[in-house]
Amino acid sequence: MNPMEQLIDSFGRVHNNLRISVTDRCNIRCFYCMPTEDVVFMQRNQLLTFEEIERVVRVGVTVGINKIRLTGGEPLVRRDLDQLISKVAAIPGIRDVGLTTNGILLAEQAQQLFDAGLRRINISLDALDPVKFKEITRREGYEKVIEGIHAAKAAGFDPVKINAVSIRGVTESEIVPFGKLAREAGVEIRFIEFMPLDSDNAWERDKVLFADEIVDTLSREIMPLLPMKNRDPQAPATEYVFEDGVGRIGLIASVSRPFCMSCNRFRLTADGKFRNCLFSLEETDVKSLIRGSGTDADIARAMIESIQAKKIGHEINSANYVQPIRPMHSIGG
Ligand code: SAM
Ligand code: SF4
Numbered sequence: 001m002n003p004m005e006q007l008i009d010s011f012g013r014v015h016n017n018l019r020i021s022v023t024d025r026c027n028i029r030c031f032y033c034m035p036t037e038d039v040v041f042m043q044r045n046q047l048l049t050f051e052e053i054e055r056v057v058r059v060g061v062t063v064g065i066n067k068i069r070l071t072g073g074e075p076l077v078r079r080d081l082d083q084l085i086s087k088v089a090a091i092p093g094i095r096d097v098g099l100t101t102n103g104i105l106l107a108e109q110a111q112q113l114f115d116a117g118l119r120r121i122n123i124s125l126d127a128l129d130p131v132k133f134k135e136i137t138r139r140e141g142y143e144k145v146i147e148g149i150h151a152a153k154a155a156g157f158d159p160v161k162i163n164a165v166s167i168r169g170v171t172e173s174e175i176v177p178f179g180k181l182a183r184e185a186g187v188e189i190r191f192i193e194f195m196p197l198d199s200d201n202a203w204e205r206d207k208v209l210f211a212d213e214i215v216d217t218l219s220r221e222i223m224p225l226l227p228m229k230n231r232d233p234q235a236p237a238t239e240y241v242f243e244d245g246v247g248r249i250g251l252i253a254s255v256s257r258p259f260c261m262s263c264n265r266f267r268l269t270a271d272g273k274f275r276n277c278l279f280s281l282e283e284t285d286v287k288s289l290i291r292g293s294g295t296d297a298d299i300a301r302a303m304i305e306s307i308q309a310k311k312i313g314h315e316i317n318s319a320n321y322v323q324p325i326r327p328m329h330s331i332g333g
Pocket of ligand 1: 026032033071072073074075100101104122123124163164165192193194195196197198328329332333
């Protein structure tokens with residue numbers, strides 16, 4: 001074993017990818033994630049500071065972390081995020097810093113983020129129809145997201161990936177327009193199956209629009225999709241390309257084809273808890289170590305122990321599935 005690879009669980013999975021939530025706040029209210037109103041947010045003093053996050057990353061590198069993704073809530077509502085990106089990107093051993101954003105504030109920040117060292121960006125947009133966008137997000141902002149996508153490309157992000165949650169009865173009409181966008185605009189569209197992590201606890205299996213149906217629709221309505229070769233075996237998306245080589249589509253089939261056995265991801269919540277899985281019911285409080293007398297070795301041990309306790313996979317498809325108390329915006333997607 002590489003001495004850096006200490007984040008290995010009892011099923012042999014090596015973890016190198018840390019997803020950091022920087023806030024649970026958001027400027028929109030996607031129904032599959034947040035409640036419409038009266039959200040109780042974390043107090044500001046509960047949030048890890050940039051210096052505290054930087055410390056966790058530095059410690060993480062000593063045990064094998066080399067990839068970071070910032071998320072939330074909406075990460076771009078956290079003031080001066082570019083400063084965190086500069087700090088994290090400069091840590092020796094970090095080879096990749098990514099961001100997942102809803103894109104609303106991206107047009108004004110894209111260049112700053114790129115200049116700070118961010119290279120990978122995923123923009124979430126579930127519908128190309130502005131009316132449907134508002135139905136899903138329960139807020140205005142469609143035009144701003146589109147501006148954000150253009151700004152990301154202009155700033156130099158390549159590829160720009162678009163994440164679209166697939167919900168039966170809601171997003172079927174968006175499949176073909178997204179397929180065409182992938183071909184015309186040179187962005188990769190990644191369809192994500194709706195997962196049971198919504199605040200309203202309204203998820204049902206019948207509300208998931210499955211990856212295979214999306215592949216069938218695109219293959220029938222546009223042209224056949226072919227699986228791509230040489231993809232990263234640990235990436236959650238199965239990637240396809242249209243038969244003529246133009247337009248990439250990713251499918252994140254978390255419900256119909258769980259990819260838990262190749263998971264290399266570990267999470268830090270905005271309020272300083274380690275989570276070894278999106279669906280985990282247990283957390284490790286690292287903030288109390290950081291703000292108490294915990295040493296770097298204590299933080300590393302907490303990370304290793306959390307990973308050692310990781311379960312084999314989620315139980316979405318089982319009658320025993322128990323939804324975590326934290327909804328997606330508070331976990332960090
Ligand atoms: N606010 C940012 C955004 O929306 O991109 C980052 C945080 S969001 C929680 C991260 C990703 O999780 C987004 O692509 C979002 O669409 C996805 N997501 C949220 N709730 C989900 C759910 N219940 N099922 C599937 N994906 C979900
Ligand atoms: Fe906000 Fe992202 Fe959740 Fe939508 S998915 S409500 S943009 S945190």
